[in-house]
Amino acid sequence: MTVQFKNKTPAAAIAITVVDRAAFQALSASLPAPTRQWLATVGFSGAPDTQALVPGPDGKLAQVFAGVSGANAPFALAHLPLALPAGSYWLDASAGLSVDAEAAALSWELGGYQFDLYKKAKREPATLVMADSPEAQRGLALATAITATRDLVNTPAEHMGPEELAKAAQLLAKQHGAKFSQIVGDALLKKNFPAVHAVGRAAARAPRLIELNWGNPKHPRIAIVGKGVCFDxxxxxxxxxxxxxxMKKDMGGAANALGLATLIMALKLPVRLQLLIPAVENAISGNAYRPGDIVPTRKGLNIEIGNTDAEGRVVLSDALAYASEGKxxxxxxxxxxxxAARVALGAQLPALFSxxxxxxxxxxxxxxKxxxxxxxxxxxAPYKGGIxxxxxxxxxxGKSALAGAINAALFLEYxxxxxxxxxxxxxxxWNDGARPGRPVGGEAQTIRTLLAYLEQRFTA
Known part of the structure; x- marks a missing residue:
């Protein structure tokens, strides 16, 4: 962890003054003349995602000024942990802006994230020392779920196949007292998950349906389904x-589903959770499903395979039908x-259908927000004719390349x-470009928003 909770700030910790452009302009006149001159020399203006290191009389680092777009933004401090010299820092709220404890813990942890499973991290991130509080703990919980999601997506398919994805879900269940189960290989046919089996049967690693159940049976039931195509x-x-x-990231939906489930359980939302992940590898061998095949489904609908590369909606069909049975x-x-969703909206905007x-x-x-x-x-609905x-x-x-994301959503709606x-x-x-707290690679998308929505809906 790059955030440490301490009741008393260590004497050696260096103060960070957080400002935006307006706050810096208001503050600058009251700063000591040498500090004001130094900040002018290095060109610091309080611009977002910038920082200025101010030396003391002995030449050592004495103070940091950090520019933000908003003091309570989820990535407010994310530019600092890997930019500041290694050591301990604290947020000085006596001048400048006061940063919300949740945003501080979340943004600092995300700013220090590095995927170092196969390559040694370039450096240790700086440490933020702050007082413990429910808000700070929530920020850490959010960051933990997000970084775990990133790790799952970033891990190559060689080490993140259907079995490894199941083990991740099993570990999560153990941590939170949830019930874990899975249906593996040909047992999928016996348990009536033929579409999941059809897509995954060609792989050397057996397909499976992963299930996790958690919560008080008296609470409202929700189901989260994540696409777990571990390589496509x-x-x-x-x-x-x-x-x-x-295509190692084609299980990104499953990773995000696990991340959202983590938050629901860690924050003890008053819901009864069912998590479902159809986990497969879409591979090629003599028994691979073919274009033109008819694949039966749990719901009883028969799917004609127009293209074997549209496999995600096929495996989701069984999982959605199963989730619906619990009402x-x-x-x-x-x-x-x-x-098609990426062509329409790019990498940063997931498409929502409701x-x-x-x-x-x-x-x-x-x-x-x-x-x-x-x-x-x-x-x-008029596009249903295309499928x-x-x-x-x-x-x-679909019958054409037009409206591909809508066609896929309409398919699932059946x-x-x-x-x-x-x-x-x-x-x-996935992040296809680096931003503070969001390095290139696997990413958790929408799980903070979905968590907030669930909290509003089920705890209001």
Whole structure:
């Protein structure tokens, strides 16, 4: 941890004064002349994601000024842990801006994140010393779930297959007193999960349905479903080299589902949680499912396979049907489902599909407020004709490349009862460019927003 809780600030810790442009302008006149001159010399103005190191008379670091866009932003201090010299720091609220304890702990931890499983970290991040509080503990809980999600996505498929994903869920269940179970290999057929089996049967590593249950049976039931395609070759409709390069992240929906489940359990939300992850590797061998095949599903609908690279919606079909059988108050599925969503919205904006326009609007507003955005896309019913099959009930690809993300969402809707409240989130689970606290690589997307929504809905 890069955040340490102490009742008393160590004498050797260095003070950080947090400012934005306006706060710095108001403060600068009251600063000692040497400090004011030094800040002018280095060009510090309080701009977001900047810092100035102020030396003391002995030439050693005596004070830090940190520029932010907002004192309570979730990434407010994220630019500091790997930019400041190693050592201990504390937030001096006597001047400048006071940073909310949750935002301070969250942003500092995220700023110190480095994926070092295979490559030694470049350096140790600086440490923030702060007083313990419920708000700071919540910030740490958020950061822990987010960094664990990143680690899952960043881990190569060689070491993060269906079995390893199941072990991650099992460890999570043990930590929080949840019940863990899984259905593996041909047992999927006996338990009526034929679509999950069809996609994963060609791989050397057995497909499985991972399940975790937690909470008081008297509380409202919610189901979270995460797409767990641990590597996606595209199947017989094989991807090109560039398209396959980052397919270790095709289990990003499952990783984010685990992250959200972690927060629900750690913060003890008054809900009864069911977490479902259909975990497979979409591989190629003599028994791989083929274009033109008909794949049966748990719901009884027959899927015509238009393209084996549209496998995510196929495995999700069984999981969504199973989740619906429990009649939860809400189903949320998270999936790295379509390139079309990325073409429409880019890497930073997950696509949100909801049956209820008001819910979608509330989630978009909440995401913008929390800097954990998602964007509403329509379940446009007239496009259902594009996924009709002449020999099955439904086809897993549209008749054209148009509206690909909508077609995928409409496909999934077939497996959710009409009166079932449901959110579908098509996310990227990856940072394609570095920003403070958000290095290139695996990312948790929308889980802070979804947590806040669940808290509002089920604890209000």
């Amino acid at each position: 070759t595209g199947g017989l409709n094989i991807k090109g080299g560039e398209g396959m390069r980052q 939860p108050e809400l189903i949320i599925d998270l999936a790295t489902l379509t390139g 049956k209820h326009f008001d819910t979608a609007r509330d989630l978009v507003d909440l995401g913008l 929390l800097d954990d955005p998602l964007w509403h896309m329509p379940l446009w 009709e099959s002449t020999i099955g009930d439904i086809v897993n690809t 497996f959710v009862p009409e009166n079932q409240d449901w959110l579908h989130i098509d996310l990227f689970a």
